[in-house]
Amino acid sequence: MIVVGRFPMFGIYVQMFTQVSINFIKFLAAYVCLIVGFSLGFNVLHKNYKSFANPPISLLKTVIMMSGELEFEDIFFDKKAPLVYPGTAHLMLLSFVILVTVILTNLMVGLAVSDIQELRRCAGLDRLVRRAELVAHLENMLFSKLLDHAPACRIIQACRRSALLLHPPYHCALHIRPNDPRERRLPRELVRAVYRLVGERKTRRATFRGGAPPPRNVAANESTNHARLSRRYSTENSNQQQLSSNQQQLNELAAELKRCSYNISTRLDSLTDKVKSIARELDMTVHLR
Incomplete structure (x- = not known):
């Protein structure tokens, strides 16, 4: 699966699977005390049942019961393994169903895949990083000095020529004008x-x-x-x-x-208005006379 994750088509999904697995294990480590406590409780209460015979098997059975495999009839109605503590065993299983199977399992799944867009973004970035590391590793292996004296030297040389981006004599020129202030291609x-x-x-x-x-x-x-x-x-x-x-x-x-031109124009307008008013007053006085 890790090798398949190097391909561009499947890389993002493999990286998302890896990230969700890491998050799930991280959250599971925070609640491991609760699971261990229930496994030890089942080991004591159901000591006659073969799945809870010893603590390691009881822990494994408790982890499996988190997925919903409870086996209610086999545990409480098995004539070969009678219950020692009937009321306490029923209460313990009910607590386990509510706290672990319903709440804890759904909580861990929800936390692991809560931000799927962030997971996709991080997965894409990590996929590019892994691809770059793979390309660098393959180039170091292909251009290693140990392969210069290999038996299939012609095949290696052909692979090296096909891997080169700039072929000999490595012509790659960028013409710039250093005294031109409009030159913006380089700092x-x-x-x-x-x-x-x-x-x-x-x-x-x-x-x-x-x-x-x-x-x-x-x-x-x-x-x-x-x-x-x-x-x-x-x-x-x-x-x-x-x-x-x-x-x-x-x-x-x-x-x-x-x-200044605006101020001059405003003053000229005011002076023009005053001259017009004075001329009107003179005309009125002349008519009155």
């Missing part, structure tokens, strides 16, 4: 680190082709180039910050101009 810190490494490699190649400076000078040149690149990136960052601050200032000035 800026990673782009700067790659740019610095490429610059150092080019400087190292040019230095060794020239043939003059020793490795100490190469290290000094690398540190100098690193300082230049850091200054360059700091200058770019400062320029970007300055541009952003200038843009913010322009936005503030535009907002201020809008407010």
Whole structure:
């Protein structure tokens, strides 16, 4: 079943079965004292019955009775195994049916499968983890050095070539523009680190082709180039910050101009209204005269 659980089709169900089993055992461990107590009580009260002859068999019989297999007639009406304590034995079986068979069993089943959606989510995640571990284990076995001298070397090489995601010469390139502010495919810190490494490699190649400076000078040149690149990136960052601050200032000035134009328009409207009122008053005085 564990091997079948590695397949994608059945993995989630096997993982759910495993998780429910773990939860059931966990809850059963919390109530084991109650089960042991009932098994010892049945061992004392039904000592003539063969299923409760000794404590281990009595414990096993009590666990089986949790599923509903009570055997009422065989226990209380068996002439070969008469009851020693009739009233107490009946009361003990009734308590067991109510507390264990009805309440405890249903409680453990309900707790084990209470949150089925959470179980499905966790089971899917655990299934992916197990699959990744299996793939990693198989790759370690397939690319092990112990298989280099195996008899079926060609078959192993063919399996290795089919397992590789990048075939020789492992061409996998991502073209980026380090000085383009619109470059968002990689983080800026990673782009700067790659740019610095490429610059150092080019400087190292040019230095060794020239043939003059020793490795100490190469290290000094690398540190100098690193300082230049850091200054360059700091200058770019400062320029970007300055541009952003200038843009913010322009936005503030535009907002201020809008407010001033609104105030001017309101004052002009008020002055126009006053002029019109004065003109009306003059017209009225002229007509009166």
